[in-house]
Amino acid sequence: MVNEYKCVICGKVMDQKYLPMKEWKINGVMCGKCYSKKISEHYPGKHVRVNLPDSNKV
Numbered sequence: 821m822v823n824e825y826k827c828v829i830c831g832k833v834m835d836q837k838y839l840p841m842k843e844w845k846i847n848g849v850m851c852g853k854c855y856s857k858k859i860s861e862h863y864p865g866k867h868v869r870v871n872l873p874d875s876n877k878v
């Protein structure tokens with residue numbers, strides 16, 4: 821049986837899940853798309869690379 825993880829933001833089942841940062845107060849896991857969106861919301865002005873660091877991958 822395969823565990824399917826759904827993004828808490830958009831509800832899509834994802835292949836690669838990302839852990840939200842603690843200060844985002846999000847309970848669950850996020851897809852890469854919502855993760856980068858949140859990063860730009862929380863850290864405007866910072867240039868976020870599309871390639872996320874491995875440490876954020878689960």
Ligand SMILES: [Zn+2]
Pocket residue numbers: 827828829830831832850851852853854855
């Ligand atoms: Zn998502």
